[in-house]
Amino acid sequence: MRLQYYVDDEGESVIGLWVPKRRCYIDVTARDEHIWAALLPGGKKLRKEIETWIASGAAEGVPVDTEGLVLSSALHVQPVNIVCLGKCYAEHAREFSGDAPEEPSIFLKSPSAISSDLSYVLNPAGATKLDYEVELAVVIGDTLHQADEAEVKRAIVGYTLMCDYSERSFQLEHGGQWTKGKSCDTFAPFGPVFVSKDELPDPDHLTLQLKVNGELRQNASTSGLIWPVTRLIAYVSRFITLNPGDVVSTGTPGGVGMGMNPPRYLKAGDTVEFGCDAIGWVTQTVEDEA
Numbered sequence: 001m002r003l004q005y006y007v008d009d010e011g012e013s014v015i016g017l018w019v020p021k022r023r024c025y026i027d028v029t030a031r032d033e034h035i036w037a038a039l040l041p042g043g044k045k046l047r048k049e050i051e052t053w054i055a056s057g058a059a060e061g062v063p064v065d066t067e068g069l070v071l072s073s074a075l076h077v078q079p080v081n082i083v084c085l086g087k088c089y090a091e092h093a094r095e096f097s098g099d100a101p102e103e104p105s106i107f108l109k110s111p112s113a114i115s116s117d118l119s120y121v122l123n124p125a126g127a128t129k130l131d132y133e134v135e136l137a138v139v140i141g142d143t144l145h146q147a148d149e150a151e152v153k154r155a156i157v158g159y160t161l162m163c164d165y166s167e168r169s170f171q172l173e174h175g176g177q178w179t180k181g182k183s184c185d186t187f188a189p190f191g192p193v194f195v196s197k198d199e200l201p202d203p204d205h206l207t208l209q210l211k212v213n214g215e216l217r218q219n220a221s222t223s224g225l226i227w228p229v230t231r232l233i234a235y236v237s238r239f240i241t242l243n244p245g246d247v248v249s250t251g252t253p254g255g256v257g258m259g260m261n262p263p264r265y266l267k268a269g270d271t272v273e274f275g276c277d278a279i280g281w282v283t284q285t286v287e288d289e290a
């Protein structure tokens with residue numbers, strides 16, 4: 001299943017379910033809880049019913065009317081935890097420290113950073129070093145605590161993308177850990193769609209790309225991860241109990257602005273495009289926070 005989320009002028013959500021036979025998204029806003037239940041472990045019967053409806057063309061379904069709507073975060077529910085992983089690609093690790101780590105870094109991004117409108121990202125007041133990081137994000141559908149990889153595989157419900165926006169001066173020059181530079185408003189855009197795991201059976205071979213003003217900055221496969229996706233999530237579960245709706249973002253490949261010589265950070269008016277052919281593409285404009 002492929003789900004796309006929108007928001008209207010009044011902040012109300014609209015949910016679209018992709019129907020290939022009709023080549024459009026059908027409005028399933030009223031069925032949101034039913035669809036989420038179908039995706040969870042134990043929802044096999046519900047999932048089969050929905051898949052049959054999709055395959056039949058969903059003749060009675062009403063297409064999403066996108067007039068007045070903007071793309072919103074591709075998450076079913078507000079996660080309690082947005083767990084991010086750092087230095088998971090050897091190329092990216094070399095940009096920072098020169099060595100691939102023995103274990104990944106873990107940090108949390110505040111749920112308040114989730115974007116309700118994917119058309120822009122805010123450059124925070126006082127910021128001087130706004131950076132980008134395209135990442136594969138994994139949505140969890142069952143409780144995981146000290147899990148093994150087989151348990152992780154069963155608990156994954158699907159995937160989307162996140163651009164882990166980072167203000168490097170906040171992150172590295174103001175003391176403490178990384179949260180200050182990672183959790184500003186709009187710094188967690190998820191999208192453009194949520195894709196259930198049956199449509200992406202091999203998350204370890206996806207090509208992620210990011211462009212700034214049309215220039216390709218990041219272009220790498222998730223096969224470049226030092227640890228495969230399920231092992232990363234199992235690792236996280238050693239330290240943090242993951243619950244349904246939580247998201248694990250699996251780190252970024254090389255090519256970030258901070259890693260360039262000299263560094264090349266984002267500024268107001270820049271256009272950022274990030275995506276993956278198997279999931280889709282998001283285009284955002286950088287705006288200074290008023």
